[in-house]
Amino acid sequence: MLVIVGYIVVVVSVFGGFALAGGHLAALFQPLELLMIGGGAGGAFLVGNNSKAVKATLKALPTVLKGSKYTRALYMDMMALLYELLTKIRKEGLMSVEADVDSPENSPLFTKYPTIMADHHIVEFLTDYLRLMVSGSMNAFEIENLMDNEIETHHHEGEVPAHVIAKLGDGLPAFGIVAAVMGVVHTMESVGLPPAELGILIAHALVGTFLGILLAYGFVGPLASLLEQKVHESTKMFQCIKVTLLASINGYAPAIAVEFGRKVLFSTERPSFSELEEHVKGAKSR
Secondary structure, three states: OHHHHHHHHHHHHHHHHHHHOOOOHHHHOOHHHHHHHHHHHHHHHHHOOOHHHHHHHHHHHHHHHOOOOOOHHHHHHHHHHHHHHHHHHHHHOHHHHHHHHHOHHHOOOHHHOHHHHOOHHHHHHHHHHHHHHHHOOOOHHHHHHHHHHHHHHHHHHHHHHHHHHHHHHHHHHHHHHHHHHHHHHHHHHOOOOOHHHHHHHHHHHHHHHHHHHHHHHHHHHHHHHHHHHHHHHHHHHHHHHHHHHHHHHOOOOHHHHHHHHHHOOOOOOOOOHHHHHHHHHHHHOO
16 A cells, blocks of 8 residues: 555656646656666566566565555464464473374364464474474474574575566666667757757657656665565564474473564564463463
8 A cells, every 4th residue: 555655656746846847747758768668677677587586576566565464463373373382282292283283274273373374384384393393303403503594595585576676676777868868869860850849859868767767766666675674574474483483492381482482573563471461362262
């Protein structure tokens, strides 16, 4: 929603200011300039990225219109699920969660939290490391190192669309200059025309530079920043799971292990101790 609002503010401010200054908006409508800028940038996008990066970028773009799914409620559900799993392990042993881990979609613990089940990345990360804990073949240091590597891989993969969009935005002003130069070349070819007509051609040529800069810094560049923020949010969820499980492996009680996980969250989404405690009690009674 904020993306659309931001775009409206950019358009109204830039074009409204131009119109208030006495400019003619029709002069800024140059489809051929847009074709040169958009086509050149699109071609460079395909040349500079492999198929995986292109697919990841196209898949990530629709998410910019959606709000963040990593809300306080989701984090509290995650920590409530972790608390229930760790409590079951502490009371009945590691083997007691084997069935839950192998088939989370049929687990009474996991199915209590549909928001968690809706994100297969979170479920896969959690169940994979619970499975390693059940196997008992790895110590805390080995699991922590493996978790760090997986989180780093996830982070790098998530940053690909942001980097691609950022590079695309960086190239738009240059393609705007290319379009402007082409317009100047066309103007020079028509140097015999009356001054009034030459002025129109020069104005059309300068629109290319304007459009390239506007598209880069008003539309495309901010999307790269937004995608990068979304990656950081998703990484924080994995870090919360990591810290909680490692605390449990090191012998801390479930309530303390969950508190470890709570402390790594961003302050804007981090629930208070009493708030989380009440949520966990409510989740257990369901």
